[in-house]
Amino acid sequence: xxxxxxAKLDARALRRDFPIFEQEMHGKPLAYLDSAxxxxxxxxxxxxxxxxxxxSYANVHRAVHLLGERATSALEHAxxxxxxxxxxxxxxxxxxxRNATEGINLVAYSWGLxxxxxxxxxxxxxxxxxxxxxxxxxxxxxxxxxFLMLTIDENGDPDLSELEAVARDHTVKVVATNLVSNSLGTxxxxxxxxxxxxxxxxxxxxxxxxxxPHMKVDVRAIGADFVAISGHKMCGPSGIxxxxxxxxxxxxxxxFLLGGHMINSVRVDKTxxxxxxxxxxxxxxxxxxxxxxxxxxxxxxxxGLDAIExxxxxxAAYALGRLAEVPGITLYGPPAERRAGVVSFNLGDxxxxxxxxxxxxxxxxxxxxxxxxxxxxxxxxxxxxxxASFYLYTLPEEIDQLVDGLHAVRKVFA
Amino acid sequence: xxxxxxxxxxxxxxxxxxxxxxGHGVIEDADAEAEGQNPLCGDEVSVYVAFGEDGETxxxxxxxxxGCAISQAATSMLMEMTKGRTAQQVAELDKEELLAEIxxxxxxxxxxxxxxxxxxxxxxxxxxxxxxxPEGLAxxxxxxxx
Numbered sequence: 001x002x003x004x005x006x007a008k009l010d011a012r013a014l015r016r017d018f019p020i021f022e023q024e025m026h027g028k029p030l031a032y033l034d035s036a037x038x039x040x041x042x043x044x045x046x047x048x049x050x051x052x053x054x055x056s057y058a059n060v061h062r063a064v065h066l067l068g069e070r071a072t073s074a075l076e077h078a079x080x081x082x083x084x085x086x087x088x089x090x091x092x093x094x095x096x097x098r099n100a101t102e103g104i105n106l107v108a109y110s111w112g113l114x115x116x117x118x119x120x121x122x123x124x125x126x127x128x129x130x131x132x133x134x135x136x137x138x139x140x141x142x143x144x145x146x147f148l149m150l151t152i153d154e155n156g157d158p159d160l161s162e163l164e165a166v167a168r169d170h171t172v173k174v175v176a177t178n179l180v181s182n183s184l185g186t187x188x189x190x191x192x193x194x195x196x197x198x199x200x201x202x203x204x205x206x207x208x209x210x211x212x213p214h215m216k217v218d219v220r221a222i223g224a225d226f227v228a229i230s231g232h233k234m235c236g237p238s239g240i241x242x243x244x245x246x247x248x249x250x251x252x253x254x255x256f257l258l259g260g261h262m263i264n265s266v267r268v269d270k271t272x273x274x275x276x277x278x279x280x281x282x283x284x285x286x287x288x289x290x291x292x293x294x295x296x297x298x299x300x301x302x303x304g305l306d307a308i309e310x311x312x313x314x315x316a317a318y319a320l321g322r323l324a325e326v327p328g329i330t331l332y333g334p335p336a337e338r339r340a341g342v343v344s345f346n347l348g349d350x351x352x353x354x355x356x357x358x359x360x361x362x363x364x365x366x367x368x369x370x371x372x373x374x375x376x377x378x379x380x381x382x383x384x385x386x387x388a389s390f391y392l393y394t395l396p397e398e399i400d401q402l403v404d405g406l407h408a409v410r411k412v413f414a
Numbered sequence: 415x416x417x418x419x420x421x422x423x424x425x426x427x428x429x430x431x432x433x434x435x436x437g438h439g440v441i442e443d444a445d446a447e448a449e450g451q452n453p454l455c456g457d458e459v460s461v462y463v464a465f466g467e468d469g470e471t472x473x474x475x476x477x478x479x480x481g482c483a484i485s486q487a488a489t490s491m492l493m494e495m496t497k498g499r500t501a502q503q504v505a506e507l508d509k510e511e512l513l514a515e516i517x518x519x520x521x522x523x524x525x526x527x528x529x530x531x532x533x534x535x536x537x538x539x540x541x542x543x544x545x546x547x548p549e550g551l552a553x554x555x556x557x558x559x560x
Contacts, residue, residue, distance in 0.1 A: 350483075352482070353457075353481075353482035353484070353524070353527060354483045354484070357524065358420060361417055361420050362417070369456065370456045374456070377456065383458065383481070412424050413483075
């Protein structure tokens with residue numbers, strides 16, 4: 001990967017945009033290594049949300065007054081920014097949802113309930129976040145369809161040699177995988193799976209929640225039919241995400257949530273659905289949150305997604321090198337050049353909860369647990385792992401602080 | 415250890431129970447048993463109870479499973495605390511009594527770790543003897559009641 005070709009970002013300068021770093025934790029500098037769980041928010045996003053509430057807030061799409069117009073225009077501007085970020089053909093194909101989980105549930109319910117049946121199969125991988133696993137497992141079972149899981153190797157790559165048997169024995173209707181793994185950090189080359197899915201006549205659903213914060217996600221280049229992202233992982237507010245779907249599929253689908261705003265006309269004998277995207281946005285939207293997401297897109301594009309990706313590869317390489325110095329450590333996942341800023345590890349047989357708690361007392365915030373990836377944990381033969389994850393504001397000395405902390409953990413359990 | 419917060423949480427008695435758990439193992443043909451999981455971190459505990467001749471007094475109690483130091487040490491302490499008590503007494507055992515035994519300040523997340531063994535034991539007794547279920551069971555969505 002031509003990392004050196006990209007403009008470098010200045011993490012130290014960017015860090016000053018994030019007010020949360022102005023405080024200490026337990027009297028120690030904060031090393032926030034939990035960005036894959038949720039990212040911190042820059043002043044630019046916080047200000048955009050405040051400004052919107054202070055000057056332009058009203059409900060959208062229905063008020064005649066000027067504030068209503070301003071609010072609607074701010075919401076729709078955010079939709080256009082998300083369309084541009086994802087290189088989607090049409091802003092009407094961008095549906096605002098709470099998060100990627102809700103986006104995938106929308107597809108599973110609205111598409112799955114009308115297109116899946118006995119003899120059909122949904123294919124996921126062993127590396128899915130529960131958000132792209134459990135909805136498919138549930139809807140497949142409800143429809144009497146098969147739910148199949150491709151096994152992965154130690155890098156997190158699915159075993160494509162299993163595809164032939166899957167195609168022989170099943171009518172594959174859905175293939176659902178992540179673009180970047182939240183637990184191993186693996187950046188996938190989805191092209192072979194996308195082509196295979198389309199050869200089967202299946203739809204391809206891409207969970208891009210962990211990819212969108214870190215690299216350019218181009219829905220046309222991926223060739224997917226649905227792509228879901230979460231705002232909170234990419235410097236945006238919590239409670240807002242987006243689902244992009246192919247217009248012809250979205251138009252043919254039944255709605256997911258029903259109620260206000262998503263209708264064309266309502267009569268006691270028949271209700272007709274609104275046009276895209278409204279058909280899928282029942283009730284009052286998280287308006288200010290969407291405005292915040294639009295501001296987050298502005299922020300990420302100003303920093304440069306190429307520069308963010310390069311910064312994370314550098315940090316991942318540095319972290320893998322430094323962590324390997326810690327006696328008794330087990331590192332999981334692919335080599336640095338194939339991973340986003342995520343490093344999962346275990347320290348001997350010390351439980352990740354204990355590791356994370358001792359690190360916390362030293363100002364180091366990491367995730368400990370199953371990362372909503374219990375099938376992966378079963379594969380690795382562990383109950384849980386520790387995960388350190390990095391973002392555009394992460395500094396190498398935070399990784400040093402982590403390594404020092406791990407030595408302290410070893411001392412406690414010596 | 416020089417950090418006072420660290421020293422107080424991972425004090426010696428916790429580490430001792432974690433490294434040398436009391437009552438660790440399985441009772442074959444147990445009179446009562448249950449399996450508990452903490453969905454937050456994947457900690458798992460199974461408890462096994464054998465009653466004495468009166469059918470009420472806990473003659474032996476053991477646990478197996480895996481988890482963090484807090485969950486395993488607390489369950490280990492619980493084994494020592496409950497042996498010789500009746501099912502009804504254990505069902506009524508106040509969590510504060512166990513917390514006093516643990517004797518370290520716990521954050522809400524770690525409190526769930528500490529309570530896993532006690533909750534699971536109360537579920538086992540409930541299944542075998544119909545004693546009351548523990549308070550706050552709602553927090554343990556994955557507890558297998560069957």
